Amino acid sequence: MKPDDAQVNWVEEPKLGLTGKMYLPLIFSGLAVTTKHLFGPKMTVSFPEQRPEIGNPLIYRGVHRLNKDEQGRVKCVACFLCATACPAHCIDIIAAPSPWPDRDKYCESFTIDELRCIFCGMCEEACPVDAVELTSLFDLTGRSREEMIFDKEKLLSVYDMTKDAEPMKSRVMGASP
Amino acid sequence: MTGIDNITLIASLLLGLGLWMLLPRGSSRGKAFGLVLTTAAMGLFAYKLFPLDDLVSDAVFYVMTAVTLVSAVGAVTMRSPVYCAIWFALTLLGTAGLFFFQGAQFLGVATIVVYAGAILVTFLFVLMLCNPEGDSLYDRLSFEAGISSITGALLVGLLTWTAAATVFGDAKAVAAKPAEGPAPIAFASSYEAQGKSILTDHHVERLGMELFTRHLLAVEVAGTLLLVALVGAVAIVAHSRPADELGPATEEGRRNA
Amino acid sequence: MLAISIEALIKIALLVGGLMTGAAYFVLLERWIAAWVQDRKGPNRVGIPLTKIKLFGLGQPLADGLKFIFKEEATPRHVDKVLFTLAPISILAAALAIYAVIPFGSVLPKDGVPGVDHQINLIVAPGIDVGMIYMFALSSIAVYGVILGGWASNSKYSLLGGLRSSAQLIAYELPMGLAIVGVVLMTGSMRLEEVIGVQASTGTWFAFSQPLGFVIFVVASFAEAARLPFDLPEAEQELVGGYHTEYAGMRLIMYLIAEFLHMITASFLIAILFLGGWHFWGITGGSSTDVTWFQAIARIVVLNVKIFAIIVFFMLARWSWPRFRFDQLMSLAWKVMLPLGLVNLVAVACLVEYQPVLESKLGSLGITAAMWAIAFVAWIAAGILAPLHSDNSARKDNFVLDAERRNRGLRPGIAGPSATGPY
Numbered sequence: 001m002k003p004d005d006a007q008v009n010w011v012e013e014p015k016l017g018l019t020g021k022m023y024l025p026l027i028f029s030g031l032a033v034t035t036k037h038l039f040g041p042k043m044t045v046s047f048p049e050q051r052p053e054i055g056n057p058l059i060y061r062g063v064h065r066l067n068k069d070e071q072g073r074v075k076c077v078a079c080f081l082c083a084t085a086c087p088a089h090c091i092d093i094i095a096a097p098s099p100w101p102d103r104d105k106y107c108e109s110f111t112i113d114e115l116r117c118i119f120c121g122m123c124e125e126a127c128p129v130d131a132v133e134l135t136s137l138f139d140l141t142g143r144s145r146e147e148m149i150f151d152k153e154k155l156l157s158v159y160d161m162t163k164d165a166e167p168m169k170s171r172v173m174g175a176s177p
Numbered sequence: 178m179t180g181i182d183n184i185t186l187i188a189s190l191l192l193g194l195g196l197w198m199l200l201p202r203g204s205s206r207g208k209a210f211g212l213v214l215t216t217a218a219m220g221l222f223a224y225k226l227f228p229l230d231d232l233v234s235d236a237v238f239y240v241m242t243a244v245t246l247v248s249a250v251g252a253v254t255m256r257s258p259v260y261c262a263i264w265f266a267l268t269l270l271g272t273a274g275l276f277f278f279q280g281a282q283f284l285g286v287a288t289i290v291v292y293a294g295a296i297l298v299t300f301l302f303v304l305m306l307c308n309p310e311g312d313s314l315y316d317r318l319s320f321e322a323g324i325s326s327i328t329g330a331l332l333v334g335l336l337t338w339t340a341a342a343t344v345f346g347d348a349k350a351v352a353a354k355p356a357e358g359p360a361p362i363a364f365a366s367s368y369e370a371q372g373k374s375i376l377t378d379h380h381v382e383r384l385g386m387e388l389f390t391r392h393l394l395a396v397e398v399a400g401t402l403l404l405v406a407l408v409g410a411v412a413i414v415a416h417s418r419p420a421d422e423l424g425p426a427t428e429e430g431r432r433n434a
Numbered sequence: 435m436l437a438i439s440i441e442a443l444i445k446i447a448l449l450v451g452g453l454m455t456g457a458a459y460f461v462l463l464e465r466w467i468a469a470w471v472q473d474r475k476g477p478n479r480v481g482i483p484l485t486k487i488k489l490f491g492l493g494q495p496l497a498d499g500l501k502f503i504f505k506e507e508a509t510p511r512h513v514d515k516v517l518f519t520l521a522p523i524s525i526l527a528a529a530l531a532i533y534a535v536i537p538f539g540s541v542l543p544k545d546g547v548p549g550v551d552h553q554i555n556l557i558v559a560p561g562i563d564v565g566m567i568y569m570f571a572l573s574s575i576a577v578y579g580v581i582l583g584g585w586a587s588n589s590k591y592s593l594l595g596g597l598r599s600s601a602q603l604i605a606y607e608l609p610m611g612l613a614i615v616g617v618v619l620m621t622g623s624m625r626l627e628e629v630i631g632v633q634a635s636t637g638t639w640f641a642f643s644q645p646l647g648f649v650i651f652v653v654a655s656f657a658e659a660a661r662l663p664f665d666l667p668e669a670e671q672e673l674v675g676g677y678h679t680e681y682a683g684m685r686l687i688m689y690l691i692a693e694f695l696h697m698i699t700a701s702f703l704i705a706i707l708f709l710g711g712w713h714f715w716g717i718t719g720g721s722s723t724d725v726t727w728f729q730a731i732a733r734i735v736v737l738n739v740k741i742f743a744i745i746v747f748f749m750l751a752r753w754s755w756p757r758f759r760f761d762q763l764m765s766l767a768w769k770v771m772l773p774l775g776l777v778n779l780v781a782v783a784c785l786v787e788y789q790p791v792l793e794s795k796l797g798s799l800g801i802t803a804a805m806w807a808i809a810f811v812a813w814i815a816a817g818i819l820a821p822l823h824s825d826n827s828a829r830k831d832n833f834v835l836d837a838e839r840r841n842r843g844l845r846p847g848i849a850g851p852s853a854t855g856p857y
Contacts, residue, residue, distance in 0.1 A: 018814075018818075021817035022814065022817045024649075024813070027754070031750060031751070031754045033754070034471045034750050034753050034754045035750065037470070037473055038467070038471055039470075040473060042470070042473050043474065044469075044473075044474045046475070259582075263520075263582070273571075282563055282568075286564045286567040286568050286571045287567065289572075289574065290567060290570050290571045290574060293571075294571060294575070294577070294607075295574070295604070298574065298578070298581065298600055301585075301600070302597065302601070304585075305581060305584065305585045305597060305600075380563055381564055381624060382622075382623075
């Protein structure tokens with residue numbers, strides 16, 4: 001590299017003026033900024049008393065749910081696309097022949113290890129039938145590791161719990177039912 | 178010298194031997210015995226010098242002295258240079274305590290500021306760059322252990338003997354010296370009228386007056402000496418750098434060029 | 435003898451108790467201010483234990499202290515065990531011992547306390563004639579705690595922190611000393627009580643009569659307390675924790691308390707030496723020791739309010755300005771602060787020597803104006819002559835110079851004032 005290379009763009013630091021060299025004026029302007037913020041409005045949300053506002057629940061990635069169709073059946077067709085897409089390998093599906101005529105397979109068991117999950121939303125993207133979705137529930141706690149492994153019933157119950165507040169994303173976003 | 182008594186002689190001998198055993202000489206045999214000998218010698222010196230009369234002030238004095246002496250022995254006998262420096266710092270603290278005990282506040286505090294605060298910190302600054310686990314034998318041995326312990330013992334013995342003779346008026350030991358030399362310069366000023374005691378509220382003021390009137394020349398000479406040393410240090414640093422490195426390297430130099 | 439001992443013991447107990455509680459609560463204040471400046475709320479949960487009363491988080495220091503006590507006292511295997519333990523003890527002891535000569539109020543009224551026949555001076559060791567040098571001596575002992583901790587930890591971060599700290603503390607002791615000498619010249623005494631007494635009797639704080647000395651002293655005490663923008667010994671982003679990287683548990687809390695004590699000491703000194711100590715116009719009376727109870731208490735309150743304000747300033751400064759680079763720190767000490775200190779010293783010496791002449795010609799207001807003018811001119815001159823903004827960023831002229839040097843077979847390097855400086 002030559003210093004007069006036309007492709008090298010030399011950026012010069014701005015030269016300090018007299019006030020900059022005096023230091024004290026700049027020091028006082030810095031102090032003025034901190035003092036302004038000292039008495040300014042605070043951003044903190046005092047969590048248990050005050051719930052945070054989630055801007056758009058449709059793009060929030062919280063606890064998973066397993067959606068049901070109009071007849072109350074689980075929508076999942078056990079295609080394993082979510083389990084394949086999952087970078088954390090936290091989805092475990094056992095497939096069985098479907099008792100219903102409109103699909104070949106359904107999931108006999110569907111478990112998500114919420115402790116291994118990184119909440120990336122890839123399962124949601126991968127799902128061809130919009131069965132697995134991420135809700136806006138963020139305060140996920142448990143007393144044991146076992147409790148944090150969500151099975152099919154629990155995931156369906158998350159759907160029952162959140163379906164009124166958050167309709168299925170596919171419909172909202174204009175996908176086919 | 179006929180005046181030197183047996184106790185001082187024995188104590189000096191014991192001290193010399195004990196210190197020689199304690200000094201790091203390569204083998205670590207005889208350390209415990211050296212410690213016993215040194216302690217015994219110090220006890221003898223104490224017995225020689227100071228009979229206990231006022232319990233409280235004597236106790237303070239003895240504690241200070243013990244701290245000073247023990248840490249002085251530690252300062253010369255430790256193997257690790259950093260530990261030597263720490264023991265030496267403790268010696269200085271003990272000395273400062275003794276000064277305080279005598280009412281010489283300024284001397285005590287100045288000892289700490291100058292020696293413990295500046296000089297020893299500079300030592301430590303250099304020593305910190307030593308590896309704490311490096312065991313270079315060269316750094317950890319005391320050379321001329323024999324000569325130095327003999328000299329130290331001699332010095333302490335002579336000092337003790339002189340001090341004991343002066344304090345307790347042992348006129349036979351110290352040849353009585355009437356004021357033969359020139360009489361001290363008569364120095365009349367207001368502060369002399371306040372009494373000779375150093376234990377006044379404003380003894381720093383008095384010390385300053387003394388230093389900057391009677392001893393002005395000495396103060397100025399010492400100051401000049403320090404200044405010369407400082408200039409010399411800067412000159413050495415400036416010369417050791419190649420001329421080219423100094424020339425156009427500064428921003429101003431380039432701008433002018 | 436016994437009465438004096440008891441009096442001294444009570445004062446020590448008050449002071450140490452106050453300082454320890456103060457240090458604990460200043461940690462809380464520090465966290466609050468850090469949060470408020472960053473638009474957060476800060477710790478506000480811990481109140482009275484076992485109840486739901488939160489008290490704005492005032493129980494936090496207790497919880498912090500308990501946490502430290504129950505922490506494991508981890509000693510890494512590679513450390514020098516004796517010095518590793520000795521270092522925090524020495525720094526805390528030195529930081530506390532300074533308070534023997536620092537007054538925490540003025541005096542109590544004569545015959546105000548039953549059973550005491552003399553007037554009580556609110557200072558642990560009244561009548562120490564070398565107060566300021568004593569303070570210097572102890573702050574130089576505190577350096578040992580840092581150096582030894584850094585060396586004994588046997589870790590590169592600790593060592594770097596210790597090295598930086600020792601160089602920094604030695605460098606900034608000089609301008610601090612020069613600023614103090616200015617005050618000593620005007621007072622004629624090295625006792626902190628008398629410094630306040632002189633300011634109270636004239637009604638002019640030394641910050642007004644020698645502004646240059648005031649600025650130098652404040653900058654130097656920031657550096658001596660190792661607070662931002664001078665916190666290089668423990669710069670978290672560079673050195674993990676600096677000299678106390680390897681420490682945990684009670685030994686760590688000793689270091690942390692000592693650091694807060696240094697800051698409180700610096701605030702005491704700024705307040706006492708330059709801001710009039712306990713003096714405030716119209717409330718505390720002149721320098722007379724014949725005080726009423728109201729004046730005695732007002733003096734204590736005024737001093738503490740000043741100290742509190744200075745500490746808040748210390749904490750705000752932490753979030754206002756970025757940290758200096760080490761060569762900037764050194765050139766600030768040796769090339770800017772030291773010459774400015776000498777200018778201040780000479781100005782004050784001239785003022786003291788020719789006071790009657792100057793007063794008759796200029797008037798006392800004129801003298802103050804002259805001191806301000808000197809401070810202003812000296813500051814501008816220092817800013818122009820010793821610029822600190824020596825940069826080592828990639829600049830075209832530096833690059834050209836490097837290439838030239840390489841062609842001539844010389845060592846390439848970032849050429850600029852910083853590269854040819856002492857570090």
